[in-house]
Amino acid sequence: MLIEEQLKHANCTDPFNYLGKKTNDGVTEFNVWLPGAKNVSVFEIGSGKNVGKLKRKNKTDLFSGQFKKVKEDLVYGLKIETKDTNYEVIDPYQFQDQAFHAVHYVDHAPENVYQQLGAQLLSLDVGLDKNIEVTRFAVFAPNAKAVSIIGDFNFWNGSCHPMQKTSMGYWVLIVPGLAAGQRYKYQIKDSHGNQLPHKADPVGFSAEQYPSHASIIFNQYDYKWNDAKWIEKAKSDKYRNAMSIYEVHLGSWKRPSDPKKTYLSYRDLVDELIPYVKDMGYTHIEVLPVSEFPFDGSWGYQPVGMFSPTSRFGDPNEFKFFVDQCHQNDIGVIIDWVPAHFPEDGHGLARFDGTHVYEYEDPRKGWHPDWNSCIYDFGKDTVRQFLVANALFWIEHFHIDGLRVDAVASMLYLDYSRKDGEWIPNVDGGNENYEAISFLQWMNKAVYEKFPHAMTIAEESTSFPKVSKPVFEGGLGFGFKWNMGWMHDSLHYISKDPSYRRYHHGEITFSMVYSFSESFVLPISHDEVVHGKGALLRKMPGDEWQQAANLRCYAGFMYAHPGKKLNFMGNEIGQSSEWNHDASLQWHLLDFDKHIGIQSLYRDLNSVYRTTPAMYECDHDPAGFSWIDHGNAEQSMLSLLRKSKDGKQCVVAISNFTPVPRDEFRVGVPKEGTYTLLLNSDDKKYWGSGYKVAKKVKSEALEWNNQPHSIRINMPPLATLMLLITE
Template sequence: MSTADTPPAAISLEDARKVQNGQHRDPFSVLGPHVKGGQRHVTALDPGAEDLFAVDQTGEHKLSRVDGTDVFTGPAPGDGHYWLKGKKGRNVWEYEDAYRYGPVMGEMDEYLLGEGTHQKIWTVLGAHVMEHEGQHGTHFAVWAPSARRVSVVGGFNQWDGRRHAMRARGATGIWEIFIPNIGEGEAYKYEIVGPEGHLQPLKADPVGFGSQHPPENASIVRDLRGYGWKDAEYMKGRAQRNDRAAPISVYEVHLPSWKRRMAEDGRSLSYQELAVELVDYAADLGFTHLEFMPVSEYPFDGSWGYQPVGLFAPTIRHGTPHEFRDLVEAAHEKGMGVLLDWVPGHFPVDPHGLAKFDGTALYEHADPREGFHPDWNTAIYNYGRIEVANFLVSNALYWLDEYHVDGLRVDAVASMLYRDYSRKAGEWIPNKDGGNENYEAIAVLQKTNIAAYGEHPGIMTVAEESTSFPGVSRPVDGGGLGFGFKWNMGWMNDTLSYMQKDPIYRQHHHHQMTFGIHYAFSENFILPISHDEVVHGKGSMLKKMPGSEWEKFANLRAYYGFMWGHPGKKLLFMGNELGMPTEWQEKEQLPWDLLKDPKHGGVQSLIRDLNKLYRETPALHVKDCDPEGFQWIDANDAAQSTFSWIRRGNAGDAEVVVVCNMTPVERPSHTLAMPSAGRWREALNTDAEVYGGSGRGNMGAIEAKDEPLHGQPASASVYLPPLSTQIFIKDKG
């Protein structure tokens, strides 16, 4: 309650008309309780009432209507709790007055928000279920600095923006209001009057924790409190699981299409169903991490989540925030990490989203040469605005903090790094030094990584970065971007290009398989076979492979063996373990019936065994990012299209030799240089019958003799099946 007397009348006719028309810039100055002449007066707007009363323990106090308006005012003696009672005919309703409650946001929060250094903006902005001044309700707060008015609207006030106009918090541009008796599950939006006095499209909450089911797009009040995490033991040890020396094998998943309930109109699985079926499946295949394509709320299914509107809301397509936590915790119970695809590079211009949020280019650049993305027809964040940078950094921390996710894979980093990305001359603005680097975006990425690793040691951040930008996975204090890992797009493009060629021509492109080693240790790389490689007419992994059906499967198995034996962490998009004959379709579930065919089941079994071997063999993962862990045996056998190399771990770890034959010609007595004499166990052979191969190999082992070759002290005669990869491990005996 205000302690200052109001002007001679509790509310002037001019102010009442402004309230009536939704034009008052400071509704808290005239609505609610105010002292006049030593007595409390109450003023309220209720467009549905014929009569309005302020009610307290002493009785009902009828308020007078201000002429020609739906504003009522009058004395309400005392200073205790009161509520409002409306009447129209026989209808009577009672409700708490939102304008009798003071501010919720503290001065320190306001200061940090204004400074752009509030790392947990979600604890202040958005919709928070709480007790305030003894009353249950929800506090709403939103940033809209250029707005003349901001109101919360929903079914609770007939979507009438005049009823719950918010309190402006000065220079910060924050608006807030506490609305009593609003709680979990309530739909709401913000009604905003822009700087020119024009009503904007209703906006979803930029920091909302929930959303309606698309195509409906209102925000939903979600209470994030009260989840009882049980993954403390996992969280203590996850730093080792995400380390560059750890075995990291990622299963990338599009949650809506991984599996569907075909008997229930083909619906997608819920988070809780995925917590059982997906987690069990990925764990059985031996993956160490799950990576979810974006789960931040998005309006258009066909964007796969890469055009998010609700960055703080797990998509309702699969359930509520607590249910998403169930999925993360289930993965942790199985010892698997969870990575989220995170999209700070752009956002869609849907009317209910961030675009022109308060009637101005608030989150985006006003100039399309900086603020419009030509590839996706989306808006680009204004990274140089401190509040926008703070919004993005805080969002990254939100997922790590509130949902215990183990890392973020940052989408389309290259599009953020360069001002001229996908732009012609004259369509972009150089930086202050005349170059094409986007200094502001670079700073946001660096701040995000510093904050993420600083607040949550043991997590990982991963960059999808398709250029040769230096130091992506180098620490910020060393001049880098500060990511933990980077996708190796060059390796993926080169090796897939090689594999798609008829084996008769592969000898002329031998370097495509070997060139990646030249830069393999310049970053902490992940080798990605992601969703991008099996969409938009690129065909499935199996379809990319040349030759007969048998050769296609053999090529695919040999390539997976090559990939798991190569330095670098691993990532495989869902369905690629099935040997799908067609490319991925987001509207359909994976073709699980393929597993009835031994050829497809064999590919799946190969992935399971590759993951197991990779996890259990230190030489295959400890030095994935270290040149000391790799040595070519023969990188130059282009004529026969064979490749062979050594993988090494720490001192005392058994050495590993990998050899690939990328032609359909069997080589029954191939002489292979070896790092030492003795018995070498054939730990994996992609041509094994269990994988759908011909079953040709080395009877479980080879014997290397002290006969130097290719600079190695020993050599062995090895049977190389056609289109195969074999992995040998030195026996300790």
């Protein structure tokens, strides 16, 4: 096929071989492809000196000309006359070496993916008084026949800017004159020449919403951060620090009062969410996925733009501002990160160049039966590097403090949600996905080596060993793991009528059998209050008062239990209906004393937890915990002991999971002295019964519960008490 035909039909693989400037034997030839042009001439950038006029070739849009005595290092522009206007451009096809530079080192380190690929705004030094501002595009499409950049700047015409294929499978081109904020996509022809749906940039830094889903050129380096103090503070030992996480879906935490706005913006959330979280005493915000996603109903768990914060709430700099302001208010930011799967949307990664570039080709490995979505091919170096780079990207450019990795179990097991015959065993005949295990280990090592302030958290729902152990010990390398077992067992227990809890006592105590096998976070997450599961308050049995009392008692037990804490938004106000991503939380409930009381309890629990070292310093150290009495199933009573790292501070926590008060209830204690009431979930200020409980209790020299001393205290119905003694 003639080059003119290739260019006309956007089927050119190597435009640098034909277009641009080439000099042979003292004669310089210019070839430019300009659809819609009538007349074209060449001029020198800098001086403006005219080089000469080009001639149309074969009645096509290819213009050519040969000239003598042209500077070898000439940087040139084109004066173009069309039917409607005249304009000037700098020819992209004179920057071959600079375009190829993008991919020379891309496979040397994962961070090169976001430093070299995508749309990079650059200032080219080409020997003139002033550098040329350009955008360098690079995209991986190894099996494509042709790739073009399309956008508003070329009227989405795929024949205007054909890209050059490199030996590594990347396609590159530098386009001068494009600025941040301009929209673009890739027009890709598969190996047979068939045009695919226009693709968003896999490494695009910003994206537009429906219907275009276009990528947007964005300058990643123009935000000025003001959180250096926080970043340094965050390098401290997270295992010994308090961590109480408020899990938030940004789109439904609160809806704007302005009917013209669908969501609160990132800046609105700075004004409303941050003060709320600070007042409530949470240490961290965890946001459901913010990587760009097309379908609201996926809550972000079907991401397409892995390198782009969703533009639903603002641009990337506004998200940076939100994180920055969180840090300046001593609040860490964790994001849900989803490398487990991605959707089939036409503009996304699925069959990106007509082949399975990102996903496993065999549907027994590459298709998720639960979510009807694609699974990354963790065995491909390019895919592994893409994902590791993405993890690093969020921490480097958005100063994220933690990545909570979604659906880890689905990556670890080849037979996850599959029946016999629907999966392929590994080389040893087992069900472990060695490729995914290796990827997760690489990701965790890279995060902890490059960013000492950051952490990773696994949502892993099985007993896979050493999830939160270092890679050098044979672990996956996560910093923390969600304790899904505790969540399911304790919720099942607390949902029982109190009269039946004696028969399920082991469910509320079993977690301590394995509590220190991993570094656990105790989650009451969004998954527990949606899809017919009901709100946390509505899981509780009994009448209105007992439901609230059960919730308060349970919350107190959760904060007393070893492990960092996570609660989904709405739990803290006693949300009465299950979470709806299309609506705001039920903030109107705070017009009622019951819900004000529940909110006050969570606020005080966070305060007690954060200010009492015995409650957090040994969350992951068995030396900081012991049961006082875990066997009192008949009365559904539990008592436990939490100690500070130095052992000087002790907290006794007692939970009464029945509506029957226990007067003069005796509990063993480890030390002689006066025990001060830290918190009583039955207090009237929490909408409790106000059952009379002493503020201070002196110990007696009577051994009890295998402790050398004991105290007697009135235990209110459906209540958790915390008492403190300090040397």
